[in-house]
Amino acid sequence: MPRTISSDAIARQIVRSGTSPSANYRAALLGKSDKDFLNKLKMVEEELDETLHWLDIIMETEMVKPERLEALHNECHELLKIIVSTILTMRSKVNRE
Numbered sequence: 575m576p577r578t579i580s581s582d583a584i585a586r587q588i589v590r591s592g593t594s595p596s597a598n599y600r601a602a603l604l605g606k607s608d609k610d611f612l613n614k615l616k617m618v619e620e621e622l623d624e625t626l627h628w629l630d631i632i633m634e635t636e637m638v639k640p641e642r643l644e645a646l647h648n649e650c651h652e653l654l655k656i657i658v659s660t661i662l663t664m665r666s667k668v669n670r671e
Contacts, residue, residue, distance in 0.1 A: 575637050584628055584637070591624040595653070608671070612664045615657060622654040 575581045598617045605611035629647045633640040 575632070581637050584631060588625060588628040588632075591621045591628065592650075594621040595625075595657075599657075608664060608668050612661065612668060615661050615664065619654065619657050619661060622650060622657060625650050626654065 575585055595618045598614055598621060602611050602614035602618065605614055626647070629643055629650060632638050633643050633647065
């Protein structure tokens with residue numbers, strides 16, 4: 575990425591939001607209940623969505639050539655879909671209890 579104030583700020587944000595999902599997912603696996611697991615998965619969802627947001631901005635403004643980020647963007651989107659699907663499954667399980 576270019577060395578500008580805005581790109582440095584975005585780079586810091588994407589490092590935070592891009593590394594947070596794995597730690598939050600690990601915490602979710604240690605959840606004390608199904609509701610705790612679900613709440614922690616929601617944090618994973620939010621961080622993945624934020625990461626997609628920053629990737630979109632980087633690609634749309636061409637701070638980095640979009641084709642260089644396409645695979646990363648797709649992977650993040652796939653992870654988000656998996657987490658959302660898991661959240662929906664857990665939500666229906668919690669609501670049945």
